[in-house]
Amino acid sequence: xxxxxxxxxxxxxxxxxxxxxxxxxxxxxxxxxxxxxxxxxxxxxxxxxxxxxxxxxxxxxxxxxxxxxxxxxxxxxxxxxxxxxxxxxxxxxxxxxxxxxxxxxxxxxxxxxxxxxxxxxxxxxxxxxxxxxxxxxxxxxxxxxxxxxxxxxxxxxxxxxxxxxxxxxxxxxxxxxxxxxxxxxxxxxxxxxxxxxxxxxxxxxxxxxxxxxxxxxxxxxxxxxxxxxxxxxxxxxxxxxxxxxxxxxxxxxxxxxxxxxxxxxxxxxxxxxxxxxxxxxxxxxxxxxxxxxxxxxxxxxxxxxxxxxxxxxxxxxxxxxxxxxxxxxxxxxxxxxxxxxxxxxxxxxxxxxxxxxxxxxxxxxxxxxxxxxxxxxxxxxxxxxxxxxxxxxxxxxxxxxxxxxxxxxxxxxxxxxxxxxxxxxxxxxxxxxxxxxxxxxxxxxxxxxxx
Ligand code: PFF
Numbered sequence: 001x002x003x004x005x006x007x008x009x010x011x012x013x014x015x016x017x018x019x020x021x022x023x024x025x026x027x028x029x030x031x032x033x034x035x036x037x038x039x040x041x042x043x044x045x046x047x048x049x050x051x052x053x054x055x056x057x058x059x060x061x062x063x064x065x066x067x068x069x070x071x072x073x074x075x076x077x078x079x080x081x082x083x084x085x086x087x088x089x090x091x092x093x094x095x096x097x098x099x100x101x102x103x104x105x106x107x108x109x110x111x112x113x114x115x116x117x118x119x120x121x122x123x124x125x126x127x128x129x130x131x132x133x134x135x136x137x138x139x140x141x142x143x144x145x146x147x148x149x150x151x152x153x154x155x156x157x158x159x160x161x162x163x164x165x166x167x168x169x170x171x172x173x174x175x176x177x178x179x180x181x182x183x184x185x186x187x188x189x190x191x192x193x194x195x196x197x198x199x200x201x202x203x204x205x206x207x208x209x210x211x212x213x214x215x216x217x218x219x220x221x222x223x224x225x226x227x228x229x230x231x232x233x234x235x236x237x238x239x240x241x242x243x244x245x246x247x248x249x250x251x252x253x254x255x256x257x258x259x260x261x262x263x264x265x266x267x268x269x270x271x272x273x274x275x276x277x278x279x280x281x282x283x284x285x286x287x288x289x290x291x292x293x294x295x296x297x298x299x300x301x302x303x304x305x306x307x308x309x310x311x312x313x314x315x316x317x318x319x320x321x322x323x324x325x326x327x328x329x330x331x332x333x334x335x336x337x338x339x340x341x342x343x344x345x346x347x348x349x350x351x352x353x354x355x356x357x358x359x360x361x362x363x364x365x366x367x368x369x370x371x372x373x374x375x376x377x378x379x380x381x382x383x384x385x386x387x388x389x390x391x392x393x394x395x396x397x398x399x400x401x402x403x404x405x406x407x408x409x410x411x412x413x414x415x416x417x418x419x420x421x422x423x424x425x426x427x428x429x430x431x432x433x434x435x436x437x438x439x440x441x442x443x444x445x446x447x448x449x450x451x
Pocket of ligand 1: 019020021022023024025099102225226227228229231233330331333334
C-alpha cells in the first residue's frame, strides 16, 4: 500500500508546528510561568528546550524518516535481536497507549475551549439560557463537558480520516496562520489596556533567586510536553517526510517556532492577568500566588472580557477560537499515532482505524469526564509526568545504543550531505546516547502539574 507523505516542507512544518503548538503553549506555559517565578521560569525553559528537548526531537524525526513507519513498526525495524525486539514492542506500544491517554484528557480541556467559544455567540444573540448552560459544566454536572468533548473528538477524527495531505497538512496549513494572526491581534489589544505593563515586567524580568530544582524540572517537563515528545507523534510525522530534507535544520525551525509561540502566548496571558487586576478582578489566590490553571483561563480571563463591554465579546471569541485551533492541530497529531499503527500493523483502512481508535479514546474521555475528581489528574500525571519522559528515554536509547552509528549518520546526511561535517553531527550522536537519557531520568523524580 502506498504510504501518505507531506507534499512540501511548508506542509510538514505547519503540521509539526501544529502538533507542538497547543494548549501546552498557550495554557500551561503561561500558567506555569505565573506559578513559578515569572521570568526565571521563561529563561530556564528556553535553555532546556535547546539543550534537551531539541536533541530528543531529533531522535524521533530521524527514526521516523529512516524507517518510514509508524512508531511500533519503526522501532521493530531498528531492533536487531530478541531483547531489542521486546524493547521495540514495549516502547512502541507504550507510545501508542500514551498518545491515546493524552488525547483522552486533552479532548476534555479542548471541549471547555469550544464551549466558551460559543458564550459570546449566545450573548450576542441574546440566548441567556444557552449562555448559562455553556458555562455550567462541573465535576458534579459533567453533561456539557461530555457533549463538547464528543464534538471535539469528532472534529479530530474527521480530519484524520482524510489522511496526511488532505487532512493533517491541509488543515494545519489553514489553521496555523489563523492562530498566529489571532494571537498577534489579541496581544496588540491587551497591551493597550491599563495594567499590561506591570504584567510584562513580571513576565520578562527574571529573578535569579527563583531558580531552584523544582523550577528546573518543571520547565523540562513543560518543554517535553510542548514539543509533543516521547509518544511517537514526531516520529510518525517524520515518517511522512521526504528523504530530501535537511533534518537538523527542520528540527531546529520546529523547536524555534514552538518556543517562539509559547513565549508570545505569555505576552498575551500574563499581561492580561494584570489588566484583569486593574479592572477589579482578584488575580492572587489565598496563598498569595498568581491564580493559574483552569481558574485563570475559565474565570479570570472571562471576567476580564466581561468588563470590556461589547468589544469584550469579540475579544472572548477570538481568544477561545485561538485556543480551540491550537488544540485541534495538536489533537490530530495524537490520534495519528494509534491510527498509523492500526493501518500498518493491523491492516485496517484509514477510515476504520480512525473509527476504532477515535471511539476507544472517546470512551476513555467519557470515563474521565464522569469520574473527573478521581481520574483527570491521575491520567494527566501518569501520561505526561511519567510515561512521556520514560518513553523519551527509550527512544534516545534506540538511537544511541541500538541503531548502528554509521547507519544513523548516513540516514541523517541523506538529503543534506553538508550535515556530515557539521557541529550537530559532532555532538548530537554522543549527546543523545548519554546525556539525554540521564537528564530525562531526572525529570521522573519530579511531579509536573500541567493543568
Ligand atoms: N504539544 C502539545 C501542546 O503543547 O499542547 C501537546 C501534545 C501534542 C503532547 C501531541 C503530546 C503529543 F503527542
